[in-house]
Structure formats: C-alpha cells, structure tokens
Amino acid sequence: MIKYIDMHCHCHEYSVEELSRFIGKNISLVCVSDDPVSSWKTLELKKKLGITPCIGIHPWEAHKYSEKHAKEIVELAVKNNVKCLGEVGLDKRFVSKTYDRQLRIYEIFLKAAKEYDLVLNLHTAGAWREVYELLVKNDINRAYFHWYTGPLNLLDEIISSGYYIGINPAWKIQDKHRKVIMYASLENMLTESDAPYKYKGLELRPDYVIETVEYIAKVKNIQVEHVLLKINDNYEKLFKSPL
Template identity: 40%
Template structure:
C-alpha cells in the first residue's frame, strides 16, 4: 500500500528542480519562503508541481535586510498562496532585531486573519510572545515549526487548536523526543526544514519517514496510523 507522506515545513526554493520533482512524487510539502524572491519562486513551483502547499513570507532573520516595500510585494502574492511563512519571532539567534521582527510579524498576523490563511511560524525562545500575538489577533490556524519550546506550553497550544511540527532531527535531538512524547497526536505534524544543516546532517523531505518511525514507536502506534493522523492534521491546518 502506498502511503502519502507529509512535510509541513521545507525551503523547497533552495533545492534543484530535479530534486523537487523527486520529493513531490511521494511527499506533500508545505514550502516556506524567506523573502520576496523566494516567495515568488515558491508560488511558481506550486504552479509547476502538484503536492506543494505554497507559503510566502519574510523570515525573521531577514527583517533587517529588507524594506517595508518588500512586505507590499509579498502581500500581492497572497491570492496565490495557501499559507504565510516562514514568519515569526526569534530571541535566540537574532535578538538584536527583535523590535523590527515584531513590526513585521504584526503585519503577517493581520494578513493571516484578513486573508484567512494559516501561519507557518519560527519562534526560538519566543514561543509565548508568538502565542500571545496570534491569540490577540484571533488567528485560527497556526503551526509552530520545529517545536522545541517549553513542554508545559504544549497543552495550551493544543487548547487553541494550534499545531506543532517535529523535525526529522528527532533521531539525534533529545528535546524533540520529549516533545513527541508530550504532544497529543491530534496536533502533531512532521517536517524536515530542508536543506537546513543540523549537527552535520543536511535535512531533506524524505527524512520525515525516519521521524515517523521514531514518533510512532514513542506513541506506541503503527507508522501507518501515525501517517493517517498526520494527514488529517495537515489537511485541517492548510484547508486542503
């Protein structure tokens, strides 16, 4: 039996077209963007290949490199997008631009509400800041990507109907194993964040298979049952 796999967060625009064609044969991918040019490429890829959910946005690491005019360019792509991302706040890696990150993220949160699109969010050491901003704006569909935040925040995220994604790095990252154990199945998605390099591993979409095996074992269910749940979570989040 052929099982469709799901990757809720990958920078597909960074891969060669030949690799993308290979990935999307068996994986439904939420493709995130980092700025206007990558957002444009992500939209183009989604027009060329099935199984791509295009997300447009400006990564918090880039907010000091772009002007507000780039926000207006990204907004013009929203009619073709299925999601806003990768957007968010980051106190861990770029704390020096935090105020500007908030300014940009506030715009993305407003768009999510106004255009009824989900948010694919980056939030290292800013999990609660992000939660408070999306709650205040009444945004319904939110994914906290590569969740490594406080375990005691997970139930609160679930109470709001939000999702977390567990990265394929779970095979070497103990915090991700703890998150997988704590998080209820109905809020879990899997991701690669490819082609990000983590502790010597270049992450790629097919690695969600290994992540699924590990999480299924932690949860005491079959891999097939795990993919069933992930499939329905993915469909609800992205309104497929």
C-alpha cells in the same frame, strides 16, 4: 495513496529535479520562503510541481526589509490564492538585535492571516511565548509552530488553542525534541524536514519525514499507518482542504 507530508521545506534551495525525486517518494511538500525573491521562486514551484506554497519574510532576514515589503508579500499571496504565510514569526535566540523589526513585520502577517484566514507557518526560536500570545491576541485560527522545542507548559496552551507543532528529524540527535514528541498529542502533530538546513552535522532532507513517522509510531506505541493517516488529517484540518 496516503502521502507523507513535509510541512516545512525550503524548496527554493533545491532544483526542480531534486524536488521531483522527493515527490516521487510519495512526499507532499509544503514549501516556505525566506524573502520576496524566494517567495516568487516558491510560486513558480507551485506551477511546475504542484507543491503547497507559503510565502513570507523569515525573521533572520527581517533586517533587510520593511513593513512595505511585508504588505507586498500579502498582496502577492492574495493575488495568487496562496493560503499560507511562511516562514514568518519571531526569533530571540539567534537574531535578537533585530527583534523590533521582526515584530513590526510579524504584526503585518498576523493581520493578514486574520483578514484572509491564512495559515501561519511559524519560526519561534526563543520567542515561543511571544509568538503564541500574539496569535491569541489577534484571534488567529490557523497556525503551525515549526520544529517546536519550546517549554512543555506552553505546549499545553498551543494545543488547547488548536494550533499544530512540527516534528522534525532532529529527534535523531536533539533530546529536547524527543521530549516534545513523547509529551505532545498526535492530534496536533505534523511532520517536517526544514531541509536543506544542516543541524549539528545532520543534513535535513524531505525524505526523513518517513523515518519520523516511524519514530512517532514507536514512541506512541501505535501503527505507522495510523500516524500517517492522522498527519494527513491534521494537514487537511489546518489548510481546510485535502492534499
């Protein structure tokens, strides 16, 4: 059975029982982490539920950690055969005061992604250009821009570089994201929830990816099944492995 994919979920904030219910709805979860503690929790969820784990340090948490902590997370990823670092990246919109620390930590994850051929599950708020240019500079092959709301002209460059963007249920209330969905090619889309984040009264949930697939199909005037197949294909290309 072809699965729905949630490419960016903070699974460590849910109970195992709650996650099991989402998985029971035929949703495959890619679980991101915020810091060392949640990275360990995500690895435990991999053992219990078979989710796809991403471990890292969120830019919002960067002020609490050093390059040493980032290197320890890289070591943890390699030791546990984790193929994805996330949530990692840069943020100039919400936490610009810690940008220098964010950058030092992000550069460690960039080097690791290059050395070990890892996926980067990226936070890029207000720093879309900076994140992208560092990917190119470091010759990164596999990257995913979570909940993309950046400039459309940069989107052209992201797509031409073979990177992927996240389509989030925020399309329900966010006009900027709806424009991205209209503009972007299905060839470079993946669905996500960013659950359990609350955005302007919208409580994001993994099962909203089902409605998101339906919305993409409507916007692109194609069959839901075709969107679902392509999202699965994109996941497999990004991770170089089947679900």
